[in-house]
Amino acid sequence: MEKNHEAKSGYLFVAVELLGLVVIVFGFASGLIIPAIVLLLVVVFLSRGFTIVNPNQSAVLILFGEYRGTIKKNGFWWVNPFFVQNKISLRARNLDSEPIKVNDKIGNPVMIGVVMVWRVQDTFKAAFDVNDYEHFVNIQTEAAMRKLAGLYPYDNFEDEDAEITLRSGGEEVNEELEREVTERLAIAGIEVMEARINYLAYAQEIAQAMLKRQQATAIVAARFKIVEGAVGMVEMALEELSTKEIVELDEEKKATMVSNLMVVLCGDKEATPIVNTGSIY
Template sequence: MEQEKIIIPANGYLMLFVFLFLFIGSISIAIITEQPLYIICTFIALLIAPGFVMVQPNGSRVLLLFGKYVGTIKKNGFYWVNPFYTKKKISLRASNFDSERLKVNDKLGNPVMISTILVWRVQDTYKAAFDVDNYENFVRVQTDAAVRKLASMYPYDNFADEGVDEDITLRSSVNEVSSALEKEIDERLSIAGIEVLEARIGYLAYAQEIANAMLKRQQATAIVAARHKIVEGAVSMVEMALEELNKKEIVALDEERKAAMVSNLMVVLCGDKDASPVLNTGTLNH
């Protein structure tokens, strides 16, 4: 199996001087001497002309001779090669690819919309030119396939009511998911000589048909979590209040009055609205 071969061809400026000398000199001498044989040098000069090639920074030219791979020019400059070479231009610059939003199922089977942003460049010109049919289309197709696979490996989010306790989720584990995506895409594109510089999730959301239901579910989960914290804090405050009253002997409370006090404090501390005080001028039983 052939591999990329870097070559540095002849200096283009020197051959440009030879071309101009043959082309202009042969025409001039033919006119002065009226000898048509010098016109042959003009045809030689015209044969030299197709061999000039210019390579810009972060560019390359893949050279073929009647279907046989000769080598790749990666160093920028002005060169001259065999006029019969076929010169295929391949850019070595970094390219951005923003994939379309795909509808896929996450690990729990929930439909989500996801897209990725990929930064890539050609590393091996031989593989990019000859191991795949169209390396740019290959990048797009394989990136979409990698995103679909990644989305099916992780849940969108953690939900306690389903017993889901994943360390990595699509929504919260951005660095881990991006690293796994980059590795997956890099393995797929290595056959085309493509180097993955960066890959990350560009868009992530539930599919439209379940977006409203999932939003309500997330809100309910947040409310339950908040209530849990409120109740936990209220219990701690009630316990502290009873301990302080008992320690300082401000008032002696029997079990019935303690229960009433706990009930009132829990209502005040856990309620959504401000409590309205009620003055009791009698006893607890009247």
């Protein structure tokens, strides 16, 4: 588990180093060559313990293979010169993944990409529980994308009972993605601040076919609305003619009128009217 290491002030040891240099100079001047050389070696060795920890940065300390703690407080510090220091950034980072080809719930190949904001929360896990935590984030995010795509269809064209799809799922799909990525990255001490899909499309080999299918569906839906509106307009026209007694129509003429009105209202081209100046009979 991660533990904080209380490092000593680097400024205090700078003063100690300066005092040592003064003693060394005095030793050389006084002819005490060997003691001065020994003290110089000690001063040089102690200088290896100086370290600077910037804001939102940490230093993981290892002594002969043993974890001794992490410095998270920014500043100028001095630690045991035998410590091996591993600097780990605690800043938030963006991962904008390249779209990858995956299969959705019903097997359609789709291209999906995500954008994620993450940061290191536990430096012990990030340093020791995985080999390379940055590479680990990339690989596990891709694995989470593949699993997410397998949970939902791209849309509900083939699965009409699907309440949630990748295309229309919105926040629910993003929440599932964030939950999946969080679980996978917990082993590396990574905190996932946000994860969401930023690219979604059919794979190139089926994109044109699916586009035609979407267009056909849209045309059918539009025609349905047109026919529905046309029936209402014809019904209203017949009722108005009957109520206001403008003209008396038998069943055959009503059928002819309904047919003509439906052709005019549902046609995709403008109608060309023909004026009849004779008797309708």
